[in-house]
């Protein structure tokens with residue numbers, strides 16, 4: 239495979255409704271897509287960085303800059319014969335895992351399309367469809383939350399994740415349990431909004447039979463999560479803290495978590511995500527696939543990853559219409575609470591040209 243260039247393509251996609259978390263409210267996605275052109279095929283990668291450095295230190299303008307000034311030129315200097323050569327060629331540059339993930343994914347997609355292999359097959363998927371959870375943002379009122387949760391359950395989602403923050407935690411969880419019962423698979427995501435001093439408040443969630451509490455403390459407070467896991471019965475799941483397979487192994491050994499949310503963009507790509515899956519499987523730690531409001535391109539790759547055997551909890555692999563009225567690819571549609579794993583070469587999906595043209599805000603060609 240010979241990589242000839244990378245197109246950086248910015249698209250703007252409005253969300254069907256504002257999505258509020260403990261660190262901010264999203265109303266639209268400004269997404270950086272990468273198109274890798276090789277002598278055999280083209281491939282797509284989606285950078286999951288948000289517009290502002292609020293989930294992590296990355297943001298979309300910085301990703302475009304680091305790709306333009308460092309990452310793509312590094313591949314020009316060391317042309318990758320395969321996607322497995324991309325991460326080593328970028329290793330000397332610190333951080334920027336979401337930018338690196340998008341670049342590796344675009345090269346991997348091109349390589350797989352060229353050889354007729356699917357992402358699912360390449361990653362080691364063992365299922366042809368995956369059960370889907372849904373993430374519910376912080377709402378203006380408990381009644382509004384109950385309406386939203388009722389709607390998602392009616393659509394067939396098999397797991398509900400509630401965003402929480404101090405002042406919006408026990409009450410919404412109690413209300414969902416009282417309205418929808420104890421059988422609904424329910425978990426919460428704090429996005430680092432609490433401190434270990436909040437342990438009694440988080441322990442107040444224990445009677446509600448939650449699957450997990452996701453990332454209650456600061457991403458760097460691994461020992462705080464160890465302390466918290468001794469004072470809270472509900473399993474602790476880490477997200478922002480787990481930036482690599484090494485970080486996963488350390489967190490598991492320290493007892494900082496008993497479940498891990500795997501997000502390929504956060505860890506530098508799908509190949510590292512598979513390594514985290516393997517580390518967790520070796521330690522008996524369940525994993526599930528997190529989401530970053532991806533378009534159908536990133537969604538396709540996430541669904542393939544979620545089909546690996548260690549992904550035993552429903553992920554944030556929702557249908558396209560959870561976030562977008564019109565997706566850039568053919569929409570992912572929930573069927574009996576599941577999404578089908580794309581079986582075609584590479585991602586198995588691609589942008590619909592007319593839609594891509596309509597939502598494109600910028601395009602930049604980076605030759606190798």
Ligand SMILES: O=C(O)CCC(=O)N[C@@H](C(=O)O)c1ccccc1
Nearest residue numbers: 293373429528529530531532554556
């Ligand atoms: O379904 C999705 O794609 C979103 C799932 C979700 O809640 N993502 C959260 C998260 O912290 O996990 C997030 C939202 C917005 C930005 C970054 C992350």
